[in-house]
Amino acid sequence: MNHWTIEDWQRTQAAEQVAAFYLYTPMCGTCAVASKMLTVIETMRPQLPIGKADLNYIQEIATEYEVESVPCLLIQRKGQPVEKIYAFQSVPYLLEKLS
Template identity: 35%
Template structure:
């Protein structure tokens, strides 16, 4: 997982983990996403400190953190606020971004 830079926020396709460094739930969610990256053996998520990108938060109507923001072809596909389990996040990714799992078949 790597920190996003300003010009990457405009990318058409994006898997962005939005967090606050003072949020305990965010730390748990980040651990789940890191485990998914380890399982897939590739970095697929960007991460962003919500307090440093207020305009992005407002423009995309991000309601709370943690949030997994999924954008494809320039359109917001999904905003995930509840990180129930790794299996739950994997099922969302399989539904929204099945190409991530092509190599695993």
């Protein structure tokens, strides 16, 4: 999973495709598990744009999208943010959300 900047996220919004932006913090244990789940998804769906960023360094995103906790997966479709996921229940659950 590539590290994204705010500009990278905005570029994927302009592309008007399904994309996900994974927000985490380094000391978050749940975030480590979520990262592994997203790595599996990346392997299964390599064409799906998924980026990640340490929320400590992109606080503008936290404010703009009203991120309440980490891990957080921002999902966008057709250039518009449509969902925030905080509970990464399972790989099949996330695949369904990203379809």
